[in-house]
Every structure is written in structure tokens, then in C-alpha cells.
Amino acid sequence: MHLIDILTIVLAGLMVGNELTVSLFINPVMWKLDAGAQAKALSLFAGILGRVMPFWYGLCLILFLIEAVVHRGEPGFYPLVAASILWAAIIVFTIVWLVPINNRVAALAEGAPLERWLPEHRRWDRLHRVRILLLLVALVLATHALLQCGR
Structure with missing residues (x-):
């Protein structure tokens, strides 16, 4: 396995792990905080x-595309290619649906009323789970492909 293959799997794997951490650990803790602290x-x-995330997502996409070029003609x-297309679609999904919500949440004042930001956070959380699945x-596609190419 080449260094670029390892780098691609590690960076994409860390991305998925980070997003899972947000959904499985950070957000459940957030729901238990009082409204102001939350x-x-x-x-x-x-x-x-x-x-941070836009650069990380972009870097992973670039690595997937490089891998597709390097391994063309291989099993x-x-x-x-499917992983690259899916990753690009995830970026578009994120920009269109999640980033606007994230920007509104990031701009919240500490004393913002609960009814103003809670529905936004719940919606972001639901859409974020879709993103994690994708x-x-x-x-999995990229890892499987790179393991096939490394044989």
C-alpha cells in the first residue's frame, strides 16, 4: 500500500470519526446542559x-480524486470514482443545508432565547446523521477500493 493510500484512508477515517463523535458524544452532552450553557x-x-472542516473535507476530496487518477485501470x-462523487455530493449537501444552520448557531448570543435556536440545532442534528451515513x-468504498488496488 502506498503512502498516499494510507494518508487518504487515515484522513477520511478521522473525518468520519470526528463527525461520529459530534453526533454520538458531543450533542447528547449538549442536550443535557441548561439553555444558556448549551x-x-x-x-x-x-x-x-x-x-476547520471545509479544508478537511476539501483535502479528502482531493485525495480521493488523486487516488482515482493514480489507480485508473485497476480493480x-x-x-x-463512486467514493469521490459521493464525497463531492456530501460537500454540496453540507454547503446547501448544514452550513447555513451552522452559521446561524455560531452567531448565537449566549442569552438567545431557547425557542430561537433549539429547532435549528435539532434540524442540524438530523441532517448531520444523514451526512455521517453518507x-x-x-x-468504506474508498477503503475497499484501495485494498483491492494494493493487491
Whole structure:
């Protein structure tokens, strides 16, 4: 297995792990906080993740595309293309639906009324679970493909 293959699997795997952590651990803890603390914590998380994640998503897509080019003609080529297309679709899904919600949550003031941001956070959480499922499928496709190409 080549270094680029390992880097691709690790970075995409860490991305999926990060998104799972948000859904499985961070958000359930957030729901247990009082409204003021929840608004503040969500604003902080939304701000920092909103700055970092676009670069991480983009880097993973670039790596998937490089892998598809490098491995064209090999057994794993089509799953790599599928993973690349799915990853690009996830980015579009994120930009169209999740980023606007994230931006509104990040801009929340600590004293914002619960009824203003709670529905936004619940909606983001539901859409985020869809994104996690799609990310997991893309990761499995890419990992399977790269293992096939490494034989």
C-alpha cells in the first residue's frame, strides 16, 4: 500500500470519526446542559468546526480524486470514482443545508432565547446523521477500493 493510500484512508477515517463523535458524544452532552450553557457551547463548537472542516473535507476530496487518477485501470477504480462523487455530493449537501444552520448557531448570543435556536440545532442534528451515513459509505468504498488496488 502506498503512502498516499494510507494518508487518504487515515484522513477520511478521522473525518468520519470526528463527525461520529459530534453526533454520538458531543450533542447528547449538549442536550443535557441548561439553555444558556448549551447555546454558548454550540456557538463555540459551530465556530471552530465551521472554520476547520471545509479544508478537511476539501483535502479528502482531493485525495480521493488523486487516488482515482493514480489507480485508473485497476480493480478499485470504480469504487474510488463512486467514493469521490459521493464525497463531492456530501460537500454540496453540507454547503446547501448544514452550513447555513451552522452559521446561524455560531452567531448565537449566549442569552438567545431557547425557542430561537433549539429547532435549528435539532434540524442540524438530523441532517448531520444523514451526512455521517453518507461519509461512512464513501469511506468504506474508498477503503475497499484501495485494498483491492494494493493487491
